[in-house]
Amino acid sequence: MTTTQAVAARRVSYQFETLWDFDYEPTHEDLQALYETAKKNQWNGSTAIDWSRAIGRDGPVLNVAMAFQGTNFFSRLTAEEQREVEIKVSAWRLSQFLHGEQGALLVASQLVNPMPELDCKLYASTQVVDEGRHVEVFERYVKRLHKIYPVDPLLKGLIDEILASGLWELKLLGMQMLIEGLAIAAFNLMRRQTGDPTLADLLDYVLQDEGRHVNFGYFALRRSIPLMDGKTREVLEEFAFNACDAMYGRDERTGFQSIKTVWSEMGWDAEQIWRDTITNSQTVKMFNRLLFTEVLIPRLQRLQLISSRVEPRYRAIGLLD
Ligand SMILES: [Fe+2]
Ligand SMILES: [Fe+2]
Numbered sequence: 347m348t349t350t351q352a353v354a355a356r357r358v359s360y361q362f363e364t365l366w367d368f369d370y371e372p373t374h375e376d377l378q379a380l381y382e383t384a385k386k387n388q389w390n391g392s393t394a395i396d397w398s399r400a401i402g403r404d405g406p407v408l409n410v411a412m413a414f415q416g417t418n419f420f421s422r423l424t425a426e427e428q429r430e431v432e433i434k435v436s437a438w439r440l441s442q443f444l445h446g447e448q449g450a451l452l453v454a455s456q457l458v459n460p461m462p463e464l465d466c467k468l469y470a471s472t473q474v475v476d477e478g479r480h481v482e483v484f485e486r487y488v489k490r491l492h493k494i495y496p497v498d499p500l501l502k503g504l505i506d507e508i509l510a511s512g513l514w515e516l517k518l519l520g521m522q523m524l525i526e527g528l529a530i531a532a533f534n535l536m537r538r539q540t541g542d543p544t545l546a547d548l549l550d551y552v553l554q555d556e557g558r559h560v561n562f563g564y565f566a567l568r569r570s571i572p573l574m575d576g577k578t579r580e581v582l583e584e585f586a587f588n589a590c591d592a593m594y595g596r597d598e599r600t601g602f603q604s605i606k607t608v609w610s611e612m613g614w615d616a617e618q619i620w621r622d623t624i625t626n627s628q629t630v631k632m633f634n635r636l637l638f639t640e641v642l643i644p645r646l647q648r649l650q651l652i653s654s655r656v657e658p659r660y661r662a663i664g665l666l667d
Contacts, residue, residue, distance in 0.1 A: 355502075362456070362512040367464040376565045377465045380558055384472035387554060391483040395547050401490040405541015407436035412539065413633075417626045419619050427612075434608045437492035442602060443532075444484040445497040446525060449505035450559070451477035453521040460514040461566070469562050476555040483548050498604040500592055507585070515570055519582055522563025523645060524589050530556050531641045535633070567649055583656050586646055591663055595634045598624055638665050 372378060410432050414420035423431065454473040461467055488494050508520035530553065537549040571579065595601020598621055606616035623630060643665055646652050652660060660666040 358506050358509045360456075360510045360512070362460045362514070364459040365462050367462060367467065370464060372465055373463045374465045374565060374569065377469050377562065380561055380565070381465065381469045381472060384469065384476070384555075384558055388475070389479070389551055391479045391486070391551075394551055395483065395544060397486065397544070399544050401487065401544055402433060402436070402492075402542055404543060406432060407491065407540060407542050407545060408432075408439060408536055409539040409541070410435045413629050414623065414627060416628050417619075417622045419614070419622050430612070431608070433492050434611065435605065437488055438495045438605055438608050440484060440488045440491065441495040442498050442501055442604075443529065444481065444488055444494065445501060446505070446529060447477055447480040447484050449501075449508075450521055450526065451481055453505070453508055453517050454559075456509065457514060457517055460512075466566055473559055473562065476559070480552050480555070483552065487545060487548055495607060496604065498602045500602055500604075504589055504592070513578065513581065515567060515574070515578065516582060516585055518563040518567055519586060519649075519651070520589065522559050523567070523649075524586065524593075524642060526556055526559050526563070527641050527645060528593070528637055530560060531637050564645070564649075571649055571651070579651075579653075580655075583651050583653055586651050587656050587659055590638060590642065590660070590665060594638050594663060594665060595624065595630070596664065601634065635664070 411420070411428065413435075414431075420428070420431075451474065454470055454477050457470040458467050458474070461470060485494070504520065504525070508517050508525075511517060511520075533549050533553050533556065537546060537553070540546050540549070571582075574582075592600060593602075601624075603620065606620055609616035609619045643652070643660070652666075657666065
């Protein structure tokens with residue numbers, strides 16, 4: 347990549363309105379409570395987590411052996427190769443979360459401007475600090491574990507679309523509902539599977555904050571969606587469907603494919619392993635489906651964003667019965 351291309355890939359251009367709120371009248375009771383909790387539960391990434399422990403030595407980092415059960419390639423690897431895959435795949439996955447955290451930081455900082463009500467701005471300000479801290483701890487962890495892998499093009503594209511949108515409702519839907527909703531489900535699973543005490547602590551702390559972020563999005567959208575004009579609502583419906591369609595890993599075309607970088611690094615046939623995983627790993631398939639059907643779809647339904655217009659499309663990709 348040339349330097350000019352690299353600069354262009356890093357830059358997102360956007361235009362949105364910045365609104366003052368001179369009413370100083372509370373509008374969201376649930377957000378005030380959330381704001382209080384956010385102030386009370388701040389933590390310091392440098393001291394809350396004991397960083398003196400060795401990283402990735404005490405047990406499986408993300409237990410990738412489980413994810414690759416049923417595939418042809420994994421059982422044929424030597425114990426040493428399996429261990430290397432464990433570290434690299436964990437670093438690749440955690441790198442995507444690190445980039446996602448940076449994306450959340452950028453989006454949260456944008457939300458302070460266009461959201462019309464002061465209690466939303468105040469709450470969003472606490473999320474900026476939270477996400478800054480998440481970037482800090484993930485960066486520290488991934489660098490010590492192995493190295494930071496590049497951002498997955500699908501994740502980058504999605505976050506860029508959220509950043510570039512002039513609609514704060516789309517930012518909340520994209521970041522707080524979809525990306526953070528999926529991240530929480532993944533963090534919970536990672537928390538159960540990890541044998542590394544440092545990662546376990548990190549996830550416990552991050553999960554506390556993420557729960558609030560999803561609630562923030564839900565409270566604000568629950569209020570704004572019923573008042574929205576038909577056209578804006580359609581924009582949100584389209585965005586939600588397209589994001590689910592791309593992220594729901596169910597065949598060779600879908601899901602986060604930059605894991606192939608790891609396979610190429612090992613000197614293996616990346617395309618073949620990708621196909622092997624998608625076809626034969628029941629755990630991966632089940633987990634991908636569960637993330638959406640248990641977490642995202644019910645929430646989108648509660649927000650009335652799966653209208654009869656888009657419903658058949660969710661059915662066609664297997665996310666609705
Ligand atoms: Fe976060
Ligand atoms: Fe978050």
